[in-house]
Amino acid sequence: MHPDLVALLALQDDDSAIVEIEARIREVDEQLHVLDRERAVLGDAAERARASADAEERKRRDLALKVQEHKALQDRNLAALDAVRKAREATAALAQIDLTRRVLAQEESDLQALSARITDLRQSAELHELELAEVDKRQQPERAALAERRSALEQEHAAALEKRAATARRVSRDVLAKYERIRGRQKTRALYALTGAACGRCNTAIPLQRRNVMAAGRSIEVCEGCGVLLYASA
Secondary structure, eight states: OOTTHHHHHHHHHHHHHHHHHHHHHHHHHHHHHHHHHHHHHHHHHHHHHHHHHHHHHHHHHHHHHHHHHHHHHHHHHHHHHHHOOSHHHHHHHHHHHHHHHHHHHHHHHHHHHHHHHHHHHHHHHHHHHHHHHHHHHHHHHHHHHHHHHHHHHHHHHHHHHHHHHHHHTTSOHHHHHHHHHHHHHHSSOOEEEOBTTBOTTTOOBOOHHHHHHHHTTSOOEEOTTTOOEEEOOO
16 A cells, blocks of 8 residues: 555545535524624615615705795895885785795795605614614524534634644655645545546546556556546555
8 A cells, every 4th residue: 555545545534524514614604694684684774764864854954944045035025025115116026925935835845745754764764773673682592503603613623624734744745735736626535546447536447557556555646537646445
């Protein structure tokens, strides 16, 4: 048996264990992400309602200033009407008063509509915030359990990485470099046993001379078909 083979097989087992732990961590993260999305929907709705209410409040303040200005203008128009003596001037003053009255009526109507909309938006934001608080309360036990599970998996992952590092030190540098390169490229197992006279992964036939070298324990070969490392099992 090739001197690196036992350690290399152990290293591959370590890598498989690490991949499995990382998959479990991703599952926990996905469950947390689902909880985050549920919470984000309500949080975003509350934020949009608050932002809309603030924007409408700014419009309301601007419109209230215009109403004050037009009321002051109307007072001046009425005072001017009292001072006129000619019919033509009175007609012009009355027209101006009527125009300002109509503008004021529209602005006051718009002001009432804005005030009602602001109230609705504030109430909507408060409702979403109450719903968000209920979601947080409901999610709290599940989040705590997931956080505990993830912490345990992180510890397991760290221990698995330490174990892998120790195993990797038992493999010769050249063979380890080949293994790491192939595993990084394939994103899967890098080491396969011969199946009869062929590669155990892609079934490419291996020449007899290379098989004999592997069987004698003198070499771990690279498959010409799929590029994985090959060894002859006992």
